[in-house]
Amino acid sequence: MASAVTTTAPGIDAALDLVVADRGGQRREGQHAMARAVGEALEGRTPLLVEAGTGTGKSFAYLVPAVLRAVTKSERVVVSTATLALQRQILTKDLPAVAGALADALPRPAEVALLKGWHNYACKHKVSGGYPEETGALFELEPAAEHPATDGDEGLGAQVVRVREWAAETETGDRDELVPGVGDRAWRQVSVTKMDCIGQRCPLLAECFPERARVAAKEADVVVTNHAMLGIAASGSPNVLPEHHALIVDEAHELVGRSRSAATAELSGPSIDRTARMVRRHAGVVVASLEECAQQLAAAIIAVPPGRLPDGPTPQLTEVITLLAAACREALSATKPSGGGGGAGDGGVQMARSALTVALEIADRLLSDNVAQRRDVLWCDERSDGSKRLFVAPLEVAGLVADHLFADHAVVLTSATLRIGGQFTPAAHEVGLHDPAGYRELEVPAPFDYGKQAIRYVARALPTPAAGGGGPEALAEIVGLLEASRGGCLGLFSSRRAAERAAEHVREVTDLPVLCQGEDSIGELVRAFREDAEASLFGTLSLWQGVDVAGLTNRLVIIDRIPFPRPDDPVVQARSEVAASRGANAFLSVSAAHAALLLAQGTGRLIRATTDRGVVAILDSRIATARYGGFLLRSLPPMWPTTDPAVARSALRRLAQEAVDGAGVDRTSRAESDVDA
Known part of the structure; x- marks a missing residue:
């Protein structure tokens, strides 16, 4: 990161005007108000929501003050996003636009870097044979980044061949640059986690992709990363991020x-058995007590009923986990490296030791009083094949986030x-x-006239929906709405089965084309939906957030039920x-708050x-009849409300006439300045 330069840079308002003018856009007072508030937060370190x-x-509203601060004060800013789509938008469009528009006004060019978890980069040492072949999924501390869906017709062997060929040629090693992508099993053949990395002993350290990314991040003005990295930092590993002055969290x-x-960990008999086999195979060490623990743990977990363990592990589990901790310590001592090396043996030993370290950390966590003191939540999960696993997760992460992410940093x-229920307090x-x-706090309203552009229809007359999907009345309502709109519907359902059932029913009783999640990659489904004015797309959580289809091709959004979390979660x-x-109020502060956030995202x-028009149809009558309905509605955009199905269908018929017959607005010509993920 270059040193500060004394040349006078433009103020935030003037800088934002330069960027907007360069993009051919118009000045927005809300955008300027946000930019000024972000600048004040970066200056005074008072957190801003x-x-x-x-x-x-909003991306320009925080990137302009971020770039100004980083370049003129030499104070690094980290920007984090939750989705790959927004990360790409910032890296390939927004940040270059800001840097380009301000090039003549800034004392020096802004340096930008991308930072992801270690496992998201190819490992040259592994590609060259420096690690043994992957034998199965092990403990993973760093969640994999989002990546493109794979071709369902391509087998694992073909994926491995393709990813190895790519890894030998790539200049960045970044998984997201491999198109089409590959599945996790294939990707593990060319990557390692941070714990598996042999570090300074690696003979290809100078060519290491993740190490290069970290060096670039330590020298950059603005570092773009993802929430998975923030989660790792919050969990007690703040050094995964470079030193920085400010943190800006988009999709917060x-x-x-x-x-x-x-911060959630998993423990099972098979996972410990794999660890024991790794120790034997790669380190040449047999720890009989570890192998015995794998069998005993599997038997002890099978005896535990599925669900939460509010008082911590059972006595039988506690006994086995105590033995497991001792066995892991013994194995770690026996596999301690003697130094030197750098070959496949070192890689295998490090993989075994990282698995042992994770197992020991989980065991110690379960043997602590965290569950009894309500700091952690412990539960037993049963799979469809009858096997069981233990999971432990933090009850709250407020302390972790405040201590490891926010402390001593400016935060936006x-x-x-x-806002939840119209208030920032729950999120804060x-x-x-x-x-x-x-x-x-700052609210910057969208530049839309929701009352004129959209109708919010609540099907008040429908019975309360069942957990497994709508009954015949709801299915009939869906068909009636789709026939009025002649397709053009994004259907957001509370479960995969509900989405599939609705899609099957519409296909049976109409000739309207319906796409359903699971039939192709999300990207391909959204593309097909966008390109066919009569197509509808039904799905679950992946579609509630991040899908951006403008114009009359998306003129109806159906929400089948209020997305409350499972009561047995x-x-x-x-x-x-x-x-x-x-x-x-436990219900409002937990379940209703969760539902309000998802409803707002779905709506x-x-x-x-600004040219979009349409209808949001909520088929859960409780939002109109239950006492908590007002709380949920306060989280939604102020669309024109109705509970009359005739009003909704009449509006949809008019929109269908425009969309299907070609009289509507050009749905593909939206100005980039209007796009904001």
């Missing part, structure tokens, strides 16, 4: 979930859906910002108990540009 609706241009509504996922959290509390005087149960013990799929 910003809900900036779709179309506000995902931060808590990603942080909890990074932004999202199109950050989840990341450890408990004092209202300790952070600032162990983390939800534990969080509800804690909320109740603190005198809060937001409809209006993506």
Whole structure:
């Protein structure tokens, strides 16, 4: 990172005007207000929470002050996103646009770097034979980044051949640059986790892709990363990020979930058995007690009923886990490297030792009082084949995020859906910002006239939907809406089975084309939906967030039921108990808050540009009849409301006439300045 330069740079307002003018856009007061607030947060270090609706241009609103601060003050800024799509937009469009527009106004060019988890890069040493062949999934501390779906007709062998050929030629080693992508099993043939890496003993250290990325990040002004990396940092490994002055978290509504996922651990008999076999195979050490523990652990877990263990491990589990911890320590001592090396033997030993280290950390965690003290949640999960596994997750991550991510940094959290029930307070509390005087709030409304562009139809007359999908009345309602709109529907369902059932029914009783999640990659399904004015796309959680289809080809969004979390979810149960013990309304603060966030995300799929029009149809009557309905509605855009199906269908018929007969707006010609993930 270059040293600070004293040349006077433009102010934030002037700089943003330069960027917007360079892009051919128009000045937006909301965007400027956000940019000024971000600049103040970077200057004064008071955390800022910003809900900036779709179309506000929020990425420019935080990138302009970030670049100005980083270049003029030599204070590195880390920008994190939750989705690959937004990461690509920032790296390939937004940051180059800001840097290009400000090139003549800044004292020096801005340096930008991309940083991901170690496992997201190819390992040259592994490709060249420096590690033994992968024998199966092991413990993974670093979650894999999002990557393109694979070709379902390509077998594992062909994927391995292709990824090895690519790894020998790539200049970055970045998994996301391999198109089409490959599955996790194939990718493991060319990559290692940070714990598996032999580090300074590696003979190809000078050519290491993840090491190069980290060196570049330490020298950059702006570092773009993902929430998985923030989750690892929050879990107690802050050094995965370079030293930085400020952290800007886009898609901030995902931060808590990603942080909890990074801190969630799994333990099972087969996983310990694999570890024991690795120790024997790669380190030449036989630890009989470890192999015995694998069998005993599997037997002990089978005896545990599925669900939450609120008081911690059973006595039988505790006994076995105590023996497991001792066996792991013995094996770690026996496999301690003597130095030197750098060949496949070293790689295999390191893989075995990393698996042992993770197993020991999980064992020690389960033997602590974390579960009894309600710091962790422990549960037993049963798979469809009857096998069982233990999972342990932090009950709350507020302390982890506040201590390891926010402390001593300027922080900006932004999202199109950050308020819950119309308030920032729930989101602030989840990341450890408990004092209202300790952070600032800003709402930047979307530049849409929701009351004129969209109708929110609640099917008040329908019965309460069943958990497994809508009954015949709901299916009939879906068909009626689709026939009125002549397709053009994004159907958001609470389960895969519900989506499949609805798709099957529509295909049976109409001639309208319906695409369904699972029939192809999400990218291909969205592309087909976008290109066919009569097609509909049905799916689950992957479609509730991140799908961006503007124009009349997406004129109807159907939500089958309020997306409450499963009542038997162990983390939800534990969080509800804690909320109740603190005198809060457990249902509103946990389940309803979760549902409100997803509803806002799902509803937001409809209006993506100032020319969009359409109907959001919510087929769950509880949103109109239950006491908590108002809480949920306060999280949604202010669309024109109705409970009259005739009104919704009449509007859809008019929109269908425009869309299908070609009288609508050009759905592919949206200005980039209107796009905001």
